[in-house]
Amino acid sequence: MAAKTDTTDVAAVTTKVEASQNGKENGHGLVSENATRQHALDKERNLEIYRQMLLIRRVEERTAEAYTQGKIGGFLHLYIGQEAVAVGVVSTLIPEDHLVTHYRDHGYAIAKGCDPGAILAEMYGKSTGVSGGMGGSMHLADVSRHFWGGYAIVGGHLPLATGIAQSIKYQGKNEVVICVMGDGSTNIGMFHESLNMASLYQLPIIYLVENNLYSMGTPLKLHTSLTEIHQKARGYGMPGDRFDGMDVEVVQEHVKTAVQRARNGGGPSLLEAMTYRFRGHSMADPQFYRTRNDVEEVRSQRDPIHIHAQRQYDRGIFTEEDTKRISDEIEKEVIRAAQFAEESPFPEPEALYANIYVEERN
């Protein structure tokens, strides 16, 4: 990789951002009355968090492998390094809540409970894929879980998510919508039109920016005038909040507040999770714009999975056995998933003309 550019700034993630502190406290603040029952709950919940983050990590690693083997085509954007955001966010939702995200969508698909086998099968272009092999890596979806999918036109899904929120309010439901995007996506016109309408109509939606410091290869301060992205909320009279996206407990606390506000009719929010991708933008990325050291620095100090596990060890919630058992299970699960993808059939030629229209003629 090239010499480190003066424009990169991993400090933003290596040193936890301000907001993250109180987030952490609240995190601990969770502990309450009946200690042992609470301990069991704590353990169960935190192991599940751990399991999901690790599952995402391992599935992504397997995905990268399959891509290099030529079994997955097109653009492939890995979520490695950002696991705490998807897992933290989804853990604050009820199943009916809606999720819409961009093409870097594998983590959300897994957090929303999609079967890793069906996810890999989609990337393999198999008919058993979550989208029948028609969408691929960038277009995973499971509408039955209100996971509306990943979208590949930057910013294109913001108006859609806003409309879903509008339909919720129109129908008097109390569901909320989470709309995930990257830092680079906040510069496009659809961001402005969507946030204005959401605030104007006080819609139950949270715009969640995963600020991983790069828009593809363009560093944050070269692509946006206000690098404190959460402050863009001010232009819409909307609350904004920034927090450490590498610490799953912090993510949970901050997202929970916004979700509650939205559910109680308090309207939309703009959240900014400070995070970092440990891999290139896509598998094709030569990463001229940052150095190996940049990546190593963050990975070694701020790996979200390590941060979570370590805290639970320190709190005496996890034992080495717990995490060992889980990673063994996940290893098997990933092998099974890959096998499922491998063995699944490709779509029949008939699939070509299916689903262009719901009604061929009307």
Place this chain on the structure above:
Amino acid sequence: MAAKTDTTDVAAVTTKVEASQNGKENGHGLVSENATRQHALDKERNLEIYRQMLLIRRVEERTAEAYTQGKIGGFLHLYIGQEAVAVGVVSTLIPEDHLVTHYRDHGYAIAKGCDPGAILAEMYGKSTGVSGGMGGSMHLADVSRHFWGGYAIVGGHLPLATGIAQSIKYQGKNEVVICVMGDGSTNIGMFHESLNMASLYQLPIIYLVENNLYSMGTPLKLHTSLTEIHQKARGYGMPGDRFDGMDVEVVQEHVKTAVQRARNGGGPSLLEAMTYRFRGHSMADPQFYRTRNDVEEVRSQRDPIHIHAQRQYDRGIFTEEDTKRISDEIEKEVIRAAQFAEESPFPEPEALYANIYVEERN
């Protein structure tokens, strides 16, 4: 007209906005040393301001007449009521400075010094029009004066104006660009993309919003989430300022500050002039959305031409004779202009295929 909607809010213009105060003071603050020389200068400058505002008013009245006589076609958007903004703004500029505005452009064309005859001829579709009869009312321009014209796609001219500012900085010139738009135009994506780029690249441009409380017939608070439009600047780390757009001296003071900042490399600003149109959005507007009283209330209390003249009378700068003389001159000028338009020839059929390309073949 329909019953007054609970959503209109003429108070915003009938009661001068906060910012306007200090503006006014500074206005008086202009007075300096040698009183009599100053008095002469003051008089000359203020009579010119008066002349331009009244000329706009009379030309617009004549334009409306010609439209009802079927001599002007298409959409016609009058500037009556907003004269203080165009005249105040242009009076703070040097001739090399650039002006780009929306389709409500007659006032700026006149303030930038275009000949009323050529302006009316353009609306008549005559070859002697400022744009050769090809543009019409919405597309007046005189590039030799760096008046880049009126644009009819809402928000469409913002990126263009931003690019002109970029070319100025690129070439190391010290000119500035004024980009005028309406309140409704601040909701479109191009507003966001333009302001972000202008702030990111610290371009010499002032985005001036003429907030006349309506986006066509949609009241301010129904079309934008942050009705204090100047505060939208916060989303771009850009200074914002709001002021009374019915008082030409206030306009001058506030615009001057932003122009100086831009000229000195201080980057872009977002200004909001509180104003009101005394006519419909266009000649086709039935104005169901406001009452005659709404309009009368503002017109009677806040007519920009009256405010300016009255202050000069009070300050002993203007005499009745001065203003009478000027309005007589203007009356003649408008008659001459209309006559010029009437008598000018229509374009020859050849004009149809001229100017599609600069180079037919290359």
Place this chain on the structure above:
Amino acid sequence: MAEITYREALAQALREEMHRDEKVYLIGEDIGHYGGSYAVTKGFLDEFGAKRVIDAPIAEMGIVGTAIGAAMNGLHPVAELMTVNFAILALDQIVNHAAKLHYMFGGQIKVPMVVRTVSGWGQLGATHSQSFESWFAHVPGLKVVTPATPADAKGMLKTAIRGQDPVIFIEHSLLYGVKGEVPDDEDFLLPLSGAQVLREGSDVTIVTYSRMAILALRAAARLAQEGIEAEVIDMRALRPLDMEPAIESVMKTNHAVVITEDWRTLGTSAELAAQIYEQAFDYLDAPVVRVASLEVPMPYSKVLERLVVPDEERLIKAVHEVLNR
């Protein structure tokens, strides 16, 4: 049956469908307080309230995109884009989203929505006088309707609103005042495809749609006076495209003129002509003559504008040309 204008027919369709189905709502610029830029939704705000008649900000992508999202989650939005010239600002939402979601996600997502928009001209200048129906009709996943009569306007809009797919419904500003017989039956529905013979004739086939279909009828009447019987085919919808009536007609008349209001090169006339050649090659006594707008940005001056858009004279000249008279 009642004689009403194209505008009233559209208003009837919207009103009836909104009363029929709570899930139908309208969103667009100035459709409420202003009363609709072409007065189609005049009175709707009072009748249905601000929840179902939404005065949107000037945000074409937001208007269409939120409508798509609402449709995905079960509503039936009718989004209004003031004119087709501004619709191209929302093209990403229409082409990259509305048209693709059902297919791209393997059938999981439906987008039952209508985008109403308007073509037209009248000294509005270069940016406000364009026709883009050929662009929308080029895209698989969209249905594109271009009604010429009040009856079609009502019947096709009602079907579009009750349908399950995204429909681009393109009206014409110079047709709003045109009157015609329209059934007042609340279930008066017309298919979103299917061309029609508006006038029978044996000498030449005129293939067209929208306002040009009305103009063609007038030209046909004049041609009749000189003994030329023109058959006028109104395509009515451009996707899906029903060429059958046009082909059958050409097989009978052996001569075809295609007339459209958009630019000629790569415009709608190219596809209509190409398909006539492909499907009636051996029946054509002469090349199909295409009549379309001149290829210039629309000039404001009326003396030039009137030269750009096809008129009866140009159509009649084209008929003479194809008949070699």
Place this chain on the structure above:
Amino acid sequence: MAEITYREALAQALREEMHRDEKVYLIGEDIGHYGGSYAVTKGFLDEFGAKRVIDAPIAEMGIVGTAIGAAMNGLHPVAELMTVNFAILALDQIVNHAAKLHYMFGGQIKVPMVVRTVSGWGQLGATHSQSFESWFAHVPGLKVVTPATPADAKGMLKTAIRGQDPVIFIEHSLLYGVKGEVPDDEDFLLPLSGAQVLREGSDVTIVTYSRMAILALRAAARLAQEGIEAEVIDMRALRPLDMEPAIESVMKTNHAVVITEDWRTLGTSAELAAQIYEQAFDYLDAPVVRVASLEVPMPYSKVLERLVVPDEERLIKAVHEVLNR
């Protein structure tokens, strides 16, 4: 003369013109620090600096619009839109502004700029695999170039940059690696219009452009083995459109196949076919056969995708069909 890739040819053109004229600058997403999404501008940031190689925010309207503004005021911007699929987000700036300003203001404003963008596919899914050249080429005021060879890529890009009008320069992602002879003369300029005969043949005329022209040459070689001599016409530019070589060829071969990578209905193939019929009607022994992409949103799965885009087999089948063999 040197053998270089299409990618290198484009880089050469940009580099030479930037050295020649200070007024030329580049703006686009990831053209600098990333090195260009297709590596065309790799190394440019170091060579020319951030003032002339601007890594823009993701803001297609802003990128094109600011470039238009800079062009209005005397610069010669080359705006890069990462792919044509995102270009439709900037369509308003291109169609309602770049294409119209010179005309609409009576010749007062000039827009000397180039928009470089890319068509292509390769398991990129429905929103990333489209071709919209027919849309740009429909618009008076724009010039539209679709080079198939490294030499055209270089020579036409240089002319476009030195020109005074807005040019939409559409590359093809699957051509970047293709090599060809390219003059290294710094003033190697090629006209922005003018179709060319890439291969002579007497039996059938294949009319096409961009990547399909290369594919047509391969198909023609195979056809030759069965004794069919195909003449291949590369249109090179779609606006202005030069039909003469195609028409002359058809007058000789009496048979034509049009092959394009965009969707068939209302696509580029419609206009090309229509004009062949119009100008060579009496010379055609059979209807022109159009080969184009199947009318579906592009599926991701490779087993389906490969059925959508025209390949040599489909072209050869079409030639057999038109020759009735």
